[in-house]
Amino acid sequence: MNLNKYGLILLLFLFFSTCVYIFSQDVLLISFDTESPDNETVMLELLSILEKTNTKATFFVTIEFQKNLPNMIPLMLEQGHEISCHTQNHSILPFANKSLKEYELQGCKQILEEQYNITIKGFRAPYRMINLNTLFSLKKYDYTYDASVFSIFRNMFFPSPITEISTSSYLIFPLDDYLSLEVFHLSPEFYFKLLNNYPFKYKSYSFHPHVIMQYPLEFEQTLINKDSNKITHIAYLETKYGR
């Protein structure tokens, strides 16, 4: 075979991406942005699906949610899920002044830590609107990771001041239920097809309980179809970096 320089580069690329695929961890990171529209019935049904499918998930909760449904976080913790912050009142962060950022970022962490005697490590920005300045604030308030960015944009903040766990996107489609179903208006059939046929081993899917629980059967089946280890964000970082 006579290869020119480009053929050789392509071959090396294929070789290395195959190695990355073979040696990367086969994990599925399921997360939920848990906000005020979520009610108790939806949450209890969701928790039972997670338990049935042996899924440990990460819940990014607002303090608004915690106040509305005070019994829910203890239940989540009892089932081995991770609690992370999604701010106090779901404010838009990039243009927030210093005191609002302190309230939303530091306040959320402090309230949850004191209330449940846990350490909060993760953060996801409302509407996923994040900028470099907010990432530095997360570092300052002692968060371990941010999970606001989609994989298609993951190099935007490189080098990021804080570890980033991106959410998977399928080409330009973010695999987030709200954006896929309610903003992009994908049909639910198409959306679940994307979820079920995502080709990479590293998968991070994010949902909103009040959106995904409109399709409980399809959602449960999707989790059953995946034989990957379904672990929390922090468990993933611990196995990957020993954090």
Ligand SMILES: [Zn+2]
């Ligand atoms: Zn949100």
